[in-house]
Every structure is written in C-alpha cells, then in structure tokens.
Amino acid sequence: MGIRFCTHGNLIVIVIEDEEVIELKRKKQKLKKSLETKAATEIQAWWRGTLVRRTLLHAALRAWIIQRWWRQTLESLLQKKRREALVTYANTVRAVVKIQSLVRMWRIHWRYCQVLNAIHVIQCHWECHNCYTCALLRGHCVVTATHLQFHIEIINS
Template identity: 85%
Template sequence: MGLRFCTHGNLIVLVIEDVEERTEWKKTEKQKLKKTFKKQTKAATEIQAWWRGTLVRRTLLHAALRACIIQRWWRLTLDSLLQKKRRQALVTYANTVRAVVKIQSLVRMWRIHWRYRQVLNAIYVIQCHWQCHNCHTCALLRGHCVVTATHLQFHIEIINP
C-alpha cells in the first residue's frame, strides 16, 4: 500500500494507493504503449516502404523515358544516314548511266562518221577513175548509197545517152 500527499493550494489531498494495483496499472500502460509503438513503427515502416517504392518507380520511369528518347534519336540518326546513302547511291547510279549513254552516243557517232568517210572515199575513187576515162562525156553516172548499222551498200548506174 502506498501513501501519497498532493497539495492543491490550501487543500491537501491524501491518496492511498495499492502498490500492486499501481504496478499492474504501469504494466498495462507499458504494454499499451508498446502496442501503440509497434503499430506506429509498423505504420511508419509501411509509409517509408511505400515512399521508397514510389521513388524507385519514379527513377525507373525517368530512366526508361531517357532511354526511349535516346533510342528515338538514334533511330532518326540511322534513318537519316540510310537516306543519305540511298541518295548517294542514286546519284552515283544516275552519273554512271549518264556516262554510259554519253560513251555509247560517242561510239555510235564515231561509227557513223567512219562509214560516212568510207562512202566519201569510195565516191572520190569513182569520180577520179571516171574523170580519167576517155569517154566521160559519153555517159552519165547515177548513184545511190544505203548506210545500215552493219554494212554499206552502193548502187551506181552508168547511163549512155
């Protein structure tokens, strides 16, 4: 049993308590405090876990977005490089075709010029022989020439009046 005095101004209050009851009450209070402390600790742990998870998810989301931006930029860069290569290949092909056509044109022109020179030389030979002939006033020459891709044809007629 315990005796305790409390003063409130001029009033003295005498409190008589049972020590066992008081220790029992302290034990229950301690248990209640432990339970509330455990509940608060558990609640605080859950809040911290939620917050850390939120931070981790946010960090991962930012990392994923950055990776997506980098990938998009890289794909655009690769696409522009591919377009440049295609354009360069097309220009090279066009230049090659233009050069081939030009060479073919020059070769064809040279071949036609060569055939034309052959015809002129043949005509000069015939004229020279005809002029040296005794009776050049006795006959007339009528000629016709056909130039094809593979050969040269002459048709010459001597007409006596």
C-alpha cells in the first residue's frame, strides 16, 4: 500500500493506493517510456539512413563525374593516336609513291641513255662508210617501262 501527498493550492490531498495500482502505473510509465524510446529510435534510424543514402548518392555522383571525365580523356587520347597513325600512314604512302616515281624516272632515263648511245654508235659507223651520201637513215624509237623498241631504216636515194 502506498501513501502519496498531493497539494492543490491550499488543499492537501492524501492518496492511498494499493500495490496493484502502483504496479500498474509503473508498467504504464515503462510502456510509455518504451514507446517513446522506440519512436525516438525509429526516427533516429530513419535520419541516419537518410544521411547514409545522401552520402552514398554524393559519392556515386562524384564517381560518375570522374568516370565520365576519364572516358572523355581516353577517347581524346584514342582520337589523337588515330590521327597520328593516319598522318604517319599518309607520309609513308607519300614517300613510297615518291620513291616509285624516282625509280621509274631513273629506269626511263637509263633506257633513253641506251637509245642515245645506240644511235651514236650507229651514226659513227654510218659516217665511216663511203656511201653515206647515197642512203639516208630514218629511225624510230619507242621507250616503255619494260623494253626498248628501236627501228632503223636505210633509205637509198
């Protein structure tokens, strides 16, 4: 049994309660505190979860920005390498064409020099003959990349 004194202004109230009522009130207060604690715990858990999700979202956005920058950097490096490879290929092709042109020019020049030497030899031998006044030489020469065509006609006058 419990005795409790309460004052209301000038009035003093004596409350006598038995053990069951006191125990019931204690349980009620514990339950109330337990519900308040549970609600506070749920609110705290929700807030912590919100903070964690926000932190993770910021981290994911930062990672995405870094990945996008890195991909752009790799793409620009790849484009630069492609451009350099294309320039190198074009320069190589230009050099090969130039060399081929020079070789072809040299071969034609060499064949032309052969024809000139042949004509010179023929002219020298022809001038040595006594009857060079009685005949004329008429020649025709065709120089190609693979062979030399040389036609000489002796025309009697």
